[in-house]
Amino acid sequence: MKTAIGAGILLTSFAYFLFSVHDGMIKLLVETTTVWQILFCRSLTILVGCFAMGGKGHLRETVASPVIKPLLIRSFILLAAWLCYFNAAKFLPLADITTLYFAAPVVAILLSIPMLGEHVTLPRWLAVGIGFVGVVIATDPTGMTIEWPVYLALLAACLWAFATVLLRRTAMGARTIVQMTVTNFFFLVLTAPMALSAWVSPDNAALLLLLAVGVMGGIGQLAFFEGMRRAPISVIAPFEYTALIWAFVLGYAIWGDIPGNNVIVGALLIASAGIIIILGERRLMRA
Numbered sequence: 001m002k003t004a005i006g007a008g009i010l011l012t013s014f015a016y017f018l019f020s021v022h023d024g025m026i027k028l029l030v031e032t033t034t035v036w037q038i039l040f041c042r043s044l045t046i047l048v049g050c051f052a053m054g055g056k057g058h059l060r061e062t063v064a065s066p067v068i069k070p071l072l073i074r075s076f077i078l079l080a081a082w083l084c085y086f087n088a089a090k091f092l093p094l095a096d097i098t099t100l101y102f103a104a105p106v107v108a109i110l111l112s113i114p115m116l117g118e119h120v121t122l123p124r125w126l127a128v129g130i131g132f133v134g135v136v137i138a139t140d141p142t143g144m145t146i147e148w149p150v151y152l153a154l155l156a157a158c159l160w161a162f163a164t165v166l167l168r169r170t171a172m173g174a175r176t177i178v179q180m181t182v183t184n185f186f187f188l189v190l191t192a193p194m195a196l197s198a199w200v201s202p203d204n205a206a207l208l209l210l211l212a213v214g215v216m217g218g219i220g221q222l223a224f225f226e227g228m229r230r231a232p233i234s235v236i237a238p239f240e241y242t243a244l245i246w247a248f249v250l251g252y253a254i255w256g257d258i259p260g261n262n263v264i265v266g267a268l269l270i271a272s273a274g275i276i277i278i279l280g281e282r283r284l285m286r287a
Helices: 002-029 035-054 058-063 068-089 094-101 104-116 122-139 148-170 176-197 204-230 233-255 261-286
Strands: none
Touching (some): 002 204, 002 261, 068 148, 094 122, 094 148, 104 122, 104 233, 122 233, 122 261, 148 233, 176 204, 233 261
16 A cells, blocks of 8 residues: 555656646747647547557456446536636746646545545645645735636636546546546547548648647656546645646746745645655655
């Protein structure tokens, strides 16, 4: 159990790093490519990779999988979360929407109690609380006006949290590669009409970025799904905050954005949240 939880923490932390790189690539792509086209190409790339890895009986195993229905529901929820997030992002500063969206780990822990029957220990609550305070300090959403885009961003956070808890419920129902196949097939079908109706032929640079987004997204999904199989939601939820640290690192590396003192303080708090979880789980295992 101890080894499994440690592996779950490492895998999900790695997944959030890859998702941050993936989001940075999308930020470069949206200047010339629609979001629908990016999501469509991403799902197509991951789907091809799944069938390449799955082997001969992969299609038969996928069609017979008991997780198809819950993953279909999860796909609709995730698509709704992304649509809410992208529409809110049009009207809110990056700091505001980042802070609001990072309410998701808190909501995920709250949902894990009735939906998964998890026992959330004091160190887990402490870690998620400190992590969220770190996000607020790092992003500094001062002067936020409570308008409908704020509610839209909060709805996106709640939908993402609900989708994460659903994934934990289905994690043991099928192999990770099967779950990835089902999820990305549904996304391919859901995004195809809008993507194909407004298709823009990408140049070579955009084509390489689209392929890279798919590869990064696929490896990130694999690590995330595997992490979910090994550790409870209340353990891995605070590690979602590490994505903010990677976002600031990538912002500096790619766009030259220099982080302020508030970012450094927030990053230290987020890092301390992870340390609290690790120490708390070690203590729990010894007890």
